[in-house]
Amino acid sequence: MTTPLFPDEDLVRTREIMARVQPILDEMGERTTVQLFRGQPFPVLISSLLSARTREEDTKTAMDHLFALADNPADMAKLAYEDVLKAIDAVQYPGNKAEYILKTSALVAEQGRVPDTLDELMALPGIGWKSAVLVLWLAFGLAPEICVDVHVARIGKRLGLVNTSTKQPQKVSQELMTKVPKEIWGPWNPMMVNFGRTICLPTYPKCPTCPINDLCPKVGVKGITR
Ligand code: SF4
Numbered sequence: 627m628t629t630p631l632f633p634d635e636d637l638v639r640t641r642e643i644m645a646r647v648q649p650i651l652d653e654m655g656e657r658t659t660v661q662l663f664r665g666q667p668f669p670v671l672i673s674s675l676l677s678a679r680t681r682e683e684d685t686k687t688a689m690d691h692l693f694a695l696a697d698n699p700a701d702m703a704k705l706a707y708e709d710v711l712k713a714i715d716a717v718q719y720p721g722n723k724a725e726y727i728l729k730t731s732a733l734v735a736e737q738g739r740v741p742d743t744l745d746e747l748m749a750l751p752g753i754g755w756k757s758a759v760l761v762l763w764l765a766f767g768l769a770p771e772i773c774v775d776v777h778v779a780r781i782g783k784r785l786g787l788v789n790t791s792t793k794q795p796q797k798v799s800q801e802l803m804t805k806v807p808k809e810i811w812g813p814w815n816p817m818m819v820n821f822g823r824t825i826c827l828p829t830y831p832k833c834p835t836c837p838i839n840d841l842c843p844k845v846g847v848k849g850i851t852r
Pocket residue numbers: 781784785825826827831832833836837838839842843844847
């Protein structure tokens with residue numbers, strides 16, 4: 627990992643990265659399914675659960691089919707397991723996710739709200755740390771930590787913000803939180819996810835036309851799109 631010359635050098639750099647990248651993504655209109663439901667706690671929660679290890683288009687299809695059957699926690703909790711399974715059969719692990727959806731919907735209906743703390747969210751079936759942090763930001767605008775998925779981790783390493791040997795998402799998050807200003811911990815994940823799907827691709831990133839080419843040491847980058 628690159629050691630900054632001054633302690634706040636990375637904070638300045640990551641703020642500049644956000645300032646350059648976000649307007650370009652806004653113009654592209656790039657959004658994941660979970661991001662489409664921003665400000666709507668229950669759809670954010672369910673789409674986050676469905677999206678684990680699943681392609682975007684399949685998450686969207688499953689959300690459309692599931693919410694056509696029931697669009698609130700109480701009604702969703704009353705659906706038959708087989709109907710939920712059929713609605714979400716495009717996603718990975720549909721059997722487990724159907725069970726989680728029914729149990730989580732019942733708990734949310736009982737509590738009368740989607741929880742807004744990490745501990746409460748992680749107590750829901752099928753909601754791990756990553757989903758919980760993402761739900762807090764997209765549903766409630768809260769960002770106690772930086773949510774890390776494969777895009778956030780990969781780009782963090784290429785930018786020299788995260789050690790290349792760091793694997794565990796929560797450790798990646800801890801390293802990033804020392805380099806990214808607190809006020810952009812929330813938007814960092816959606817921005818990097820969309821950036822990773824359009825410009826800083828997993829293979830053959832578009833470095834020559836990248837808006838932050840001059841700010842990026844390209845750690846570990848091999849194939850670059852010309
Ligand atoms: S310069 Fe290349 S590696 Fe660095 S952020 Fe841009 S696309 Fe990714």
